[in-house]
Amino acid sequence: MDQTETSxxxxxSVGPDAVxxxxxxxxxxxxxxxxxxxxxxxxxxxxxSRFYTLSSPDTDETLEVTLTYDPESVVGARLAxxxxxxxxxxxxxxxxxxxxxxxxxxxxxxxxxxxxAVGIAERALAEDNDATVVYLDDExxxxxxLSTLSGAGATVTxxxxxxxxxxxxxxxxxxxxxxxxxxxxxxxxxxxxLVENDFDVDAAAVESFGAPPE
Numbered sequence: 001m002d003q004t005e006t007s008x009x010x011x012x013s014v015g016p017d018a019v020x021x022x023x024x025x026x027x028x029x030x031x032x033x034x035x036x037x038x039x040x041x042x043x044x045x046x047x048x049s050r051f052y053t054l055s056s057p058d059t060d061e062t063l064e065v066t067l068t069y070d071p072e073s074v075v076g077a078r079l080a081x082x083x084x085x086x087x088x089x090x091x092x093x094x095x096x097x098x099x100x101x102x103x104x105x106x107x108x109x110x111x112x113x114x115x116x117a118v119g120i121a122e123r124a125l126a127e128d129n130d131a132t133v134v135y136l137d138d139e140x141x142x143x144x145x146l147s148t149l150s151g152a153g154a155t156v157t158x159x160x161x162x163x164x165x166x167x168x169x170x171x172x173x174x175x176x177x178x179x180x181x182x183x184x185x186x187x188x189x190x191x192x193x194l195v196e197n198d199f200d201v202d203a204a205a206v207e208s209f210g211a212p213p214e
Contacts, residue, residue: 003040003049003091004029008082009062015141018068018112019080021052025059026090033057033119034098034179034207037065040089041078047089048075053181053207054093055115055142057123063090066115066141097179097205099123104130106176108169108193110186111137112209118145120179121154132176134159134168136186166193178204183212 010022021039031037033054040049052065069076082088099105099120109117114135121131122145132155133146140146140158150156157168178199180190187208194201 003038003089005087005089008084008086008088010084011080011082014066015068015143016139017071017080018066018141020055020064020066020115020142021079021082022056022062022064023088023090025061025063029059029063029090029093031059031063031093032098032100033123034116034181034205035093035095036207037063037090037092037094039065039079040091041075041082043074043078048078049089050075051094053095053113053116053209055119057119057126064119066112068112068141095207097181097207099179101127102129102177104132104173104176105179106132106169106172107134107179107181108165108190109133109135109180110182110190111212112141113181113183113186113207114141114146116179116181116207118142118149121149125149125152125154130176131155132172133157134165136160136165136182136189162189162193165189166196169193169197169199172197174198180204180206181209183209185212
């Protein structure tokens, strides 16, 4: 879909300098959890755009992205400061690293990659499939949703370092479809953990967010 204007429905804090931004789904927009969109917001008369991964299990009525931001930044801080009724533009969806009904989903997430993880896990459970989330972050985001997922039958493991990540992957059954979301450094750690545990890294759906912000 080309850049289309839509309205903000809610902006919810989900952790330190992090929000979940929920938007009305434009007519004709359909996306799968794990795909990403380009959001645009007006700043000083110009529209500035950035890419964000979906964190909602579907886009039936609304779509959600989760973003972390530097309070001194321009675009991220502006998006985080929006309120219900404000408008943004949305284009997409983009990306092939998304959930498509796999029976056993193993999602490895670092930092804001947990947005994609909760969206995929919620969708998998809604379709009576299995979901495992392994999340590496010193200050976890979306703790309420992760807790709800755990209570609903998903396997959720929070880890704080590479050793914990590798151990959590080792606990997986080995027949899961693997998804990886996070900045470049996390993607490297996740790939190493998968290789150490005999997963086919080439078969994994991987979405890198690039270099982490300085």
